[in-house]
Every structure is written in structure tokens, then in C-alpha cells.
Amino acid sequence: MKIEQIYTGCLAQGAYYITSNGEAAIVDPLRETAPYLDRLKKDGVILKYIFETHFHADFVSGHLDLSKKTGASIIYGPTANPAFDSIVATDGQEFKLGNITIKVLHTPGHTLESSTFLLKDETGKDHCIFSGDTLFLGDVGRPDLAQKAAQMTQEELAGMLYESLMNKIMPLADDVIVYPAHGAGSACGKNMMKETVDNLGNQKQVNYALNQPDKKSFVKAVTDGLLPPPAYFGLNVAMNKKGYMSFDTVLNNGMRSLTADELEVAAENTGALILDTRSNTDFYKGFIPQSVNIGLDGDFAPWVGTLIIDVKQPILIIADLGKEEETVTRLSRVGFDHILGHLKGGIKAWLDSGKKADVVNRITPEQFAANLQIGADKVVDIRKASEYAAEHIEDAFNKPLANINDWIKDINPVEHFYIHCEGGYRSMIASSILQARGYRNFTEVAGGFKAISETDVPRTDFICQSKMLPA
Numbered sequence: 001m002k003i004e005q006i007y008t009g010c011l012a013q014g015a016y017y018i019t020s021n022g023e024a025a026i027v028d029p030l031r032e033t034a035p036y037l038d039r040l041k042k043d044g045v046i047l048k049y050i051f052e053t054h055f056h057a058d059f060v061s062g063h064l065d066l067s068k069k070t071g072a073s074i075i076y077g078p079t080a081n082p083a084f085d086s087i088v089a090t091d092g093q094e095f096k097l098g099n100i101t102i103k104v105l106h107t108p109g110h111t112l113e114s115s116t117f118l119l120k121d122e123t124g125k126d127h128c129i130f131s132g133d134t135l136f137l138g139d140v141g142r143p144d145l146a147q148k149a150a151q152m153t154q155e156e157l158a159g160m161l162y163e164s165l166m167n168k169i170m171p172l173a174d175d176v177i178v179y180p181a182h183g184a185g186s187a188c189g190k191n192m193m194k195e196t197v198d199n200l201g202n203q204k205q206v207n208y209a210l211n212q213p214d215k216k217s218f219v220k221a222v223t224d225g226l227l228p229p230p231a232y233f234g235l236n237v238a239m240n241k242k243g244y245m246s247f248d249t250v251l252n253n254g255m256r257s258l259t260a261d262e263l264e265v266a267a268e269n270t271g272a273l274i275l276d277t278r279s280n281t282d283f284y285k286g287f288i289p290q291s292v293n294i295g296l297d298g299d300f301a302p303w304v305g306t307l308i309i310d311v312k313q314p315i316l317i318i319a320d321l322g323k324e325e326e327t328v329t330r331l332s333r334v335g336f337d338h339i340l341g342h343l344k345g346g347i348k349a350w351l352d353s354g355k356k357a358d359v360v361n362r363i364t365p366e367q368f369a370a371n372l373q374i375g376a377d378k379v380v381d382i383r384k385a386s387e388y389a390a391e392h393i394e395d396a397f398n399k400p401l402a403n404i405n406d407w408i409k410d411i412n413p414v415e416h417f418y419i420h421c422e423g424g425y426r427s428m429i430a431s432s433i434l435q436a437r438g439y440r441n442f443t444e445v446a447g448g449f450k451a452i453s454e455t456d457v458p459r460t461d462f463i464c465q466s467k468m469l470p471a
Contacts, residue, residue, distance in 0.1 A: 001100050001121060003128065005179060006030075007196055010301050011059050011333060012185035014196055016130055018119070020098025025049040026072075027117060027130045028181055029062040031247050031333045033069055036062070040070070047072040049095060051102070053132025053181055054114040055080070055240045057145050057233035058188055058302070060335045063240075065247050077115025078106045083242045089115070100127075105168045107134040109161020110141030110188075112150050116169065118176075128177035129200070134161070135169055136180045138193035140209040144226055145188075145233060154226075158219040165210065174201025187230055187302065230402075232305035236335045239311070245337045254317065254328030256341035260353040263316055263343050272314035272340055275304075277327050278347065280428030284360035284444070288318065288350055293432040296323060298425040301334045306402050307429070311335040317342035318350075360431045361443045368418060368445045369455035378417035380442075382430050383449065387422060392449070394458040401426045404433055411439055420445040420452060 004017040008030060016027040017039060024045040026036060040047055047070040050063050054077070063074050064084060074086040075095065081088070089095075091106035101120040108114050110133040117130040133141035143157035150157060178200050184192045191208065204210055212218040258266060267274055267290075274291035276283055277300065283293040294303050296319070305311075315336060319327045324342045331339060343349060351357055363371075372379070379396040381388050388398040399407045401421065411417075411434070419434075419442050421427040431444045445452060453459065 001098070001127075003119075003179075005196060006035075007183070008333075009185075010299060010330060012183045012192075013059060014179065014181055014183065016179055018097065018100075018102075019043060019045050020100045020122075022046065023048045023098040025051060025095075025097050025102065026066065027051045027179075028053055028056070028132065029066055031060050031062045031065075032251075032329050033062050033065045033247065036066060037069065046070075048097060049102070050074045051117050051130065052076050052080075052240075053117070053130065053134070054111045055082075055237050056133075056181075057229070057237045058182075058186065058305075059333050060236055060239050060244060062247070064243060068246075075104075077104055077113050079108070080113035081241075105129075107131075107161075107164035107168050109143055109157055109159075109164050110134055111146040114141070114164075118172070126173055126176050128179055129169070129172065130179045130181075131169070132181045133188050134164060135178060135203070135207075136182060136189045136192045137178065137195055137198045137203065138207055139189040139191040140165065140207075140222055142189060142226055142229075143222060145229055145237075148234075149237075154223050155219050158222050159215060161222070162215045162218045169200070170204065170210065172200055174199060174204065176200045178203055185299070187227075187233075190225060190227070230302070230306040231309040232311055232334060235311045236305075239335050244335070247332055250332045250337045250339060251325065251328050254331070254339035254342065255324060257344035258316070258341045259344055260350045260355055263341070263350075264355070266340055267316055270314045270340065272316045273308065274316045274318060275327075276318040276347070276432070277323065278318065278320055280424050281446075282320075282347075283428055283432070284362045286351060286357045286359055287347065287432070289356055289358040290436045291318060291432065292436055293428050295425060295428070296320075296327060296330070301330045303401075303426075303429060304331060304336060305334040307404065307433070308336070309405070312338055314338045314340055316340050318347055319343075321346050358435065360428065360435065361440075362431075362446050363443055365445060365447050365451040365455050365457075368420075368443075368452060369457045372418070372457060374458055378415065380417050380419045381449070382419060382421050382426055387449075389461075391453070391459055391461045393420075393452065394460050401430055404430055408434065408437060408439075412441075413439055414441060417442050418445055419443070421448045423448045423450050 006015045089104040099122040103118040105116040121127040144154040184194045382401040
């Protein structure tokens with residue numbers, strides 16, 4: 001028996017590859033199938049099962065393409081009703097894989113179909129659980145995402161999750177290994193540990209949700225402080241449940257190379273978003289007007305899903321040479337399949353064509369410190385509220401990047417302001433969006449708060465001094 005966790009940092013997502021005596025199973029696979037097919041061929045094993053812990057909201061799973069290419073059965077837990085051929089298992093149903101057994105534990109609460117898969121080794125001993133979004137390390141799955149589909153409140157779903165954990169997970173032995181679907185950084189929980197593997201005994205001790213004295217306390221603890229889910233979550237659930245375009249088709253479309261003239265025409269005729277995935281340190285120096293910068297060197301896919309919102313939005317890609325395929329792949333993981341192509345030769349081709357380019361007014365933290373007048377100048381901090389509360393520039397306004405589509409309308413288009421994040425990644429995203437919508441009355445600070453904190457700019461950590469941006 002061999003178990004391998006395949007962890008993707010950008011999505012904070014864990015898929016699992018299991019083999020035993022010539023047979024294999026994959027739990028919660030990513031969208032692209034080539035890495036799995038290559039591994040199966042290398043190991044000389046046959047993919048028998050594809051286990052899906054639930055209909056994922058934060059990424060599009062590779063279950064459909066993988067099943068079509070291998071003939072492997074897709075398995076869901078009870079109450080799932082996918083629009084394609086699959087096995088909807090009963091609670092307690094077992095599946096043989098080589099010399100081991102995988103048992104379905106129906107653990108609703110995060111979603112109604114959510115299930116945990118218990119692996120029993122060759123001797124029949126409980127070895128590990130693939131807990132999906134039911135149990136994370138340090139946390140449990142948020143119970144607010146399935147309210148509409150379940151026609152239940154988040155409190156009711158949280159109560160259901162409590163029963164699942166207490167009746168199905170907690171009775172298992174302490175030495176059972178926990179393999180969750182996500183780790184720290186995922187929007188599917190609020191208190192996840194940075195570790196990605198643990199034993200159940202330790203989780204029984206350190207996981208706040210598992211240590212609540214009763215159901216009422218559990219419901220309050222897991223529902224308190226939940227941030228609104230990204231808008232694309234519901235769209236990804238629909239794709240995972242109803243089906244989607246083959247990844248091969250998405251990749252072929254995205255790898256279509258376009259000249260500067262062709263890209264310009266395509267943007268005008270289709271209303272496509274020009275997405276520039278270069279680093280913020282390169283983007284600000286010169287880019288195609290109206291393009292939006294979300295760099296591959298950060299949390300690319302989650303920010304795309306949070307800010308672009310509509311997965312059906314046509315997209316044209318500007319990428320560093322050799323990064324085109326990676327860009328298409330990472331977009332497809334969160335359901336952005338309508339990719340029309342990419343600029344052949346990258347931004348250099350655009351600049352060499354003589355077409356107009358734009359720039360962002362970026363200054364160094366030292367220039368910012370020399371020019372800033374506290375009380376007179378407006379500073380917009382686009383970090384998360386928790387980052388801002390910990391420490392921020394005195395008199396700065398807090399407007400998180402995730403909410404830019406809401407607060408951008410409150411910007412006075414003629415009053416100058418400075419904008420920063422923690423390190424420059426998010427503030428360049430915001431700068432590109434602002435300029436794409438006609439705002440040019442701002443200056444972005446390179447290096448963000450981390451660099452600013454090394455200057456003498458006055459800072460405070462008093463949360464009571466937090467401010468909202470006035471209209």
C-alpha cells in the first residue's frame with residue numbers, strides 16, 4: 001500500500017493518490033489529468049476509483065476527464081445527485097482496492113453529500129481518513145456554503161456537522177491519520193493549521209471545534225466570524241455537479257497564440273478581459289491599457305475567482321514567455337475555461353508593435369515617507385481587516401482588496417490617495433483595476449506595509465482607529 005498527498009499551494013488543496021496490489025484510487029483530483037496518467041503509467045497500476053468527498057466549491061475537480069480517460073468509477077457519498085454516471089454510495093459501503101478497503105462514512109454538514117473515506121489496511125485495521133472539508137487540521141468545514149442547496153440555515157448545517165464529527169469521526173482510534181482536503185490559506189475554513197497531515201488523537205486535543213462542550217457551543221464557535229465566500233464558489237459547485245468542458249479543449253484554446261493586432265481585435269470584438277499574469281514589479285513599468293494584473297507569483301487562482309467573479313468571462317492572457325500553459329491550467333482549476341488565447345511573444349511583442357502602453361504611478365517606501373502628511377493625505381490600506389487591525393499607518397483607511405468591486409464606487413475621482421498592501425502583490429492588482437475603470441488619482445507604494453514599516457511613517461495598532469473610506 002502506498003499513499004501520497006499531492007498538495008497544491010496556490011489552492012491550499014490536497015489530492016491523494018493511493019495504490020495497492022496493482023490498483024489505484026485518487027481522492028479529490030485536480031483539473032488537469034496528465035500528472036495522474038503519467039503516474040499511473042510509471043507505477044504500472046490501473047485506476048479503479050475516483051473518490052469525491054463532496055461537490056467542491058473552491059476548485060473544479062478532474063473527476064470527469066480522469067474517468068473518461070481511464071474508465072475509473074467516480075464515487076460520491078449518500079444524497080449526491082450528479083448529472084453524470086457515478087456511484088452514489090450508501091453510508092458504510094466498502095470498496096476493495098487491491099489488498100485494502102475504503103469505507104464510506106457519510107458526514108454531512110459542510111454539504112449534504114459530504115463524506116469521509118476511511119482506509120483500512122491489509123489487516124483490516126483503520127489506517128487513515130480522507131476527510132475532505134468535514135475535518136481540517138485545526139478546524140472543520142464551514143457550514144454556510146450549502147445553505148441554498150440544502151434549504152437549511154448555517155446553524156442547522158453546523159448542527160448536522162457536529163453530529164457527523166461526534167458519531168463518525170471522534171470514535172475512531174487516535175492513531176488514525178487525517179488527510180484533509182485543504183490547509184491554511186483556503187477560504188473553506190477559518191482556522192486551519194499550516195501542517196497538512198496529522199493524527200486524529202492530536203486533533204482531538206488541539207482542534208477548537210472538536211473541543212466544544214456541547215452542540216450549541218459548537219454551532220456558535222464554527223459559525224462565528226465567517227467571512228463571505230468568494231463569488232465563484234457557487235459556479236464551481238455547479239461545474240463539479242453538472243459537468244464542464246474538457247481540460248484538453250480549454251488548454252488548446254488557451255495555447256492559441258495571437259499577434260498584437262489579433263489580440264487587440266479579439267478584445268474589441270468579444271469584450272474579453274486582458275489578464276496580465278506577470279509579476280507586479282514588471283507590470284507597472286508597461287502594460288496593455290485596460291488590462292488587469294494578477295501575478296502567477298502569488299495566490300493567483302483564488303484572486304482570479306474572487307475578483308473576476310463570472311467564470312464565463314472571456315479572457316486573453318499576457319504571460320511571461322513559457323508561462324502560458326501554467327496560466328491556462330491554473331485558470332481552469334477555478335473554472336475559468338473561456339480563454340481565447342495569449343499574446344505571442346509576451347508584452348515585448350506589444351511594445352515592439354508600437355501600440356500604446358500604460359504604467360502605474362509607483363513610488364518607493366522612502367519617497368512615500370518623505371511625502372506623506374498624516375491628516376492631510378489619504379492612505380488606503382487594502383489588506384485584510386485582521387492585518388489592518390494588527391498594525392497600520394496612522395489615519396489610514398481600510399478597504400480590503402476582496403471587496404474592491406463594492407468600494408471602488410466610493411472613490412472620489414479627483415482627490416489623490418496613496419494605496420498599499422503588505423508586499424505589493426495585492427496593491428498592483430487594485431491599481432490595475434482602478435486604472436481599467438478610469439481612476440488615475442492615486443499613487444501605489446512599492447513593497448507595501450512590510451517596506452513602509454522600515455521607515456519612520458507613523459503607525460498604530462489600535463483597532464478603534466480603523467476608518468471607512470468616505471464617499
